[in-house]
Amino acid sequence: MVSSNHFFCSIFDAQIIDMFPKYPFTAAERFLRYVQVDTQSDPQSSSFPTTEKQKDLSRLLVQELKQIGVADVEVDEWGYVYATIPANTDKKVPVVCFCAHVDTAPDCSGTGVKPIVHNNYQGKDIVLPDDETQVLRMDEYPYLQTQIGNDIITASGNTLLGADDKAGVAEIMDLANFLVTHPDVKHGTVKLLFTPDEEVGKGTAKVDLEKLGADFGYTLDGGEAGSLEDETFSADGAQVIIHGVIAHPGYAKDKMINAMKIAGEILADLPKDRLSPETTDGKRGFIHPVRVEGIAEKCTIDFIIRDFETPGLKKKEDYLRTQIAERMRVYPKASFEFHVTEQYRNMKEVLDVNPHIVAYAKEAISRAGLSLKMESIRGGTDGSRLSFMGLPCPNLFAGMQAIHSKLEFISVQDMNKAVETMVHLVMICEEKA
Numbered sequence: 001m002v003s004s005n006h007f008f009c010s011i012f013d014a015q016i017i018d019m020f021p022k023y024p025f026t027a028a029e030r031f032l033r034y035v036q037v038d039t040q041s042d043p044q045s046s047s048f049p050t051t052e053k054q055k056d057l058s059r060l061l062v063q064e065l066k067q068i069g070v071a072d073v074e075v076d077e078w079g080y081v082y083a084t085i086p087a088n089t090d091k092k093v094p095v096v097c098f099c100a101h102v103d104t105a106p107d108c109s110g111t112g113v114k115p116i117v118h119n120n121y122q123g124k125d126i127v128l129p130d131d132e133t134q135v136l137r138m139d140e141y142p143y144l145q146t147q148i149g150n151d152i153i154t155a156s157g158n159t160l161l162g163a164d165d166k167a168g169v170a171e172i173m174d175l176a177n178f179l180v181t182h183p184d185v186k187h188g189t190v191k192l193l194f195t196p197d198e199e200v201g202k203g204t205a206k207v208d209l210e211k212l213g214a215d216f217g218y219t220l221d222g223g224e225a226g227s228l229e230d231e232t233f234s235a236d237g238a239q240v241i242i243h244g245v246i247a248h249p250g251y252a253k254d255k256m257i258n259a260m261k262i263a264g265e266i267l268a269d270l271p272k273d274r275l276s277p278e279t280t281d282g283k284r285g286f287i288h289p290v291r292v293e294g295i296a297e298k299c300t301i302d303f304i305i306r307d308f309e310t311p312g313l314k315k316k317e318d319y320l321r322t323q324i325a326e327r328m329r330v331y332p333k334a335s336f337e338f339h340v341t342e343q344y345r346n347m348k349e350v351l352d353v354n355p356h357i358v359a360y361a362k363e364a365i366s367r368a369g370l371s372l373k374m375e376s377i378r379g380g381t382d383g384s385r386l387s388f389m390g391l392p393c394p395n396l397f398a399g400m401q402a403i404h405s406k407l408e409f410i411s412v413q414d415m416n417k418a419v420e421t422m423v424h425l426v427m428i429c430e431e432k433a
């Protein structure tokens with residue numbers, strides 16, 4: 001455990017927004033408490049939320065929002081927290097939402113997290129005390145080079161830290177505190193949304209956007225300070241079902257066609273030097289077999305198809321279908337089915353129609369004194385789903401690093417920059433209205 005008194009004296013006196021010199025940030029203080037609440041989600045569970053313990057944090061957030069003075073706040077039966085900070089301007093300002101997820105990744109334990117603050121980082125290896133094989137080194141995590149003199153928070157070696165996404169949660173809570181205590185900062189209606197089960201891909205399953213009533217939003221679920229993500233993959237699933245011809249193995253000569261063997265050939269036909277996750281990065285997509293199941297008579301292969309452009313997805317699917325049809329010509333008595341299901345779409349398709357949403361975020365990052373890093377996510381986010389559900393929603397940095405691992409870390413200073421960026425964002429929305 002951190003000795004918090006000492007921590008506050010040493011850090012927060014120095015952490016002051018230039019614009020509002022009296023304001024002591026509370027994001028890190030909140031963060032240190034939130035990470036100690038176990039909120040790991042469970043991909044095997046069929047209940048919602050997938051683990052009841054996620055609601056422990058949801059309830060705590062409701063309580064704290066009330067203490068802050070946010071009257072309009074509730075947690076629903078699924079563990080979603082909705083809150084409203086009323087407008088304090090006469091202008092007609094769009095309603096903006098800030099969103100973060102309360103759950104932590106199933107990849108690494110989130111039970112008994114013991115956060116440690118390493119004040120005034122000077123570039124030395126950070127050895128985590130509960131497992132000394134866990135060492136945070138600058139040459140393995142070059143982002144640490146930008147953190148000299150900063151205060152780094154890690155876990156103790158046995159668990160993840162949970163900065164993904166309790167950093168986002170704590171930063172949004174601190175924004176709420178800031179806005180309520182600074183009525184001089186003019187803003188429109190600000191909505192807060194905390195969701196369960198993001199890490200298991202169900203974060204938007206039970207969200208009520210009508211109740212939320214926002215015009216657009218920002219997830220606080222990114223890494224490096226100054227980064228802004230407005231692009232994700234577009235994603236489909238493709239299922240191939242191969243029907244072989246079955247016969248008694250003792251009398252199968254010239255009759256049997258084994259579906260599993262055809263499946264093996266189809267997989268062997270996939271290109272070895274391109275179009276796969278293991279051979280692509282940047283803006284290139286892939287065709288990726290994720291599961292095979294079958295018997296001699298019938299075999300199923302599940303693929304995921306990824307591309308940054310939706311027409312690119314279609315091209316990859318056509319390519320795969322043609323390859324399989326070609327292979328099947330060798331076995332005229334066997335047959336196959338090919339089914340494509342839509343998974344999610346690149347949020348950029350929505351954001352490009354509403355360019356001010358990304359433009360405001362860029363402006364806010366620059367007003368916070370950071371250099372902008374535009375990034376594309378080689379995956380999907382709750383933001384990509386929310387964007388297509390009617391809430392355009394790019395992803396802002398929260399400061400988290402080495403996520404889903406025992407070496408996860410974040411700096412107090414990056415968290416403060418995230419809060420500062422959101423303050424600028426709500427001010428920009430008001431100014432431009």
Ligand SMILES: [Zn+2]
Binds near residue numbers: 101164165198221
């Ligand atoms: Zn996350």
